[in-house]
Amino acid sequence: MGKIWIPGMMPIELLLILATTFFVFVGVGWLLKTQNRSIPKFGQAILIWLTAFVILKFVLYPPIPSALMKTYMGLITLVLFLLVSADEESWTDFKRPILKTLAGETPGYRGVRTITLVALPLLAGMGTYNNIVPKFEEPIELRTVHPAPPAAVKVHDLKGGDKTFTLQTAQNPFRVDEDGQYSRDVQQKHVNDNPFDPNASKYMQYVREGGAIFFQNCHFCHGDNLDGRGMFAFAFNPIPANFSDPGTIAQLQETFVFWRVSKGGPGLPREGFPWASAMPPWEQHLTTDEMWKAILFEYWHTGFYPRTWD
Ligand code: HEC
Structure with a gap:
């Protein structure tokens, strides 16, 4: 994975990145509104979640420990849920693609359902396997402690x-x-x-x-x-x-x-x-x-x- 790290990023640089991301989001939302269009709530949530993940994982430097990463992503998921369920209208909007996928009646969603139902168990299985697979120590390196010196x-x-x-x-x-x-x-x-x-x-x-x-x-x-x-x-x-x-x-x-x-x-x-x-x-x-x-x-x-x- 390519790194877009800024070595030794200062708090102010981090704030700049967050502010820029925020304004890009607001700007895109406003542009779409002028065209009388909008990204569905579900898509918005996914987009924000992924952006946060990319920033935390690949932009922030020094890298944050994985336990902290999990905490942050958990909090972000929670906040996103609060956001989309703030009122009845946006909650319905958010649920729509999920319910459609689960029902699988509309033609386009049937394929998505099949893929999701296959991919989710596979991903969960892979995660579990990765966690429990035994890890072996690196083999002991053989080396000459006192190698022949030059003449x-x-x-x-x-x-x-x-x-x-x-x-x-x-x-x-x-x-x-x-x-x-x-x-x-x-x-x-x-x-x-x-x-x-x-x-x-x-x-x-x-x-x-x-x-x-x-x-x-x-x-x-x-x-x-x-x-x-x-x-x-x-x-x-x-x-x-x-x-x-x-x-x-x-x-x-x-x-x-x-x-x-x-x-x-x-x-x-x-x-x-x-x-x-x-x-x-x-x-x-x-x-x-x-x-x-x-x-x-x-x-x-x-x-x-x-x-x-x-
Ligand atoms: C940063 C840590 C460090 C410092 C400071 C350091 N050494 Fe070493 N030295 C090592 C390490 C690690 C080894 C073992 C690996 C090797 O042989 O290169 C070693 C190995 C040696 C050996 C080889 C011994 C052998 O059996 O082959 C000699 C001689 C030695 N050091 C002398 C010195 C002297 C004299 C100084 C100060 C002028 C010094 N060292 C400072 C880390 C250091």
Whole structure:
């Protein structure tokens, strides 16, 4: 069904639509009157009912819930009945086509009667069937949670930058000892250190900076305990990764994690689909250093070590 929605319609626009419809109705009625003709009461009622339905269902935006829709249409039906039965004359006028159809004596009405008597039970049957037919959950989607990464990841290419990290050889530039040398076991040495100590080691200072980045950007989803239970977590499917579970970053090389952080859900290859990951592509918001530091923090905080290639 085509939509004639006006996104974010304001109350005033709604009033305009209602007023226009009203004047069109009055205008058409007046035009017909000048020609000494009029739409029969039954036709009028149907026309008003359908117009109200179309406006409520297809013009109003945001769409109204179906329970409310039923209430509104019920009220409109009631008002229409009051309207057509206001005086004896219009009530007779309204009933005429119905009685004629039921009697089925006039030739034209006989066909209408047959169609109505067949269509009504069919429609009722279809409605009932639709209501009671069992509904099945969508099948569980099979997906690769940790798809094969690319050989290299080029970050900030959208911003015209050109930093390329080869995943096999790249290292977290902040996993370093006091001499600034990459050190595999620096984390082990500092597992119990206090990142807020003013005399903390270089490595612990980077961890602390990474923590700040994490709490500014990641904890809304990944949780302040890094357990994937952030305040927005359950709005998403799949839910954010739980870093404190050995199934996530503990299984991964640090460069794989860097690739995931920089490219997010949109950067997943086809085997990662079909699924809609809410993980943002952080290269659009953070520098490469900030991403590496956040990752450093995640490993330090959970106590897991990144996997190595050998
Ligand atoms: C809007 C919510 C959201 C925010 C904010 C967010 N993430 Fe995620 N993240 C997710 C979701 C959802 C997943 C799981 C789906 C996926 O792997 O893409 C995920 C997955 C990940 C993974 C992959 C883990 C794995 O096992 O493959 C890493 C790493 C990650 N996030 C790091 C981060 C970091 C670092 C930040 C902050 C800079 C961050 N995330 C911010 C939603 C978010």
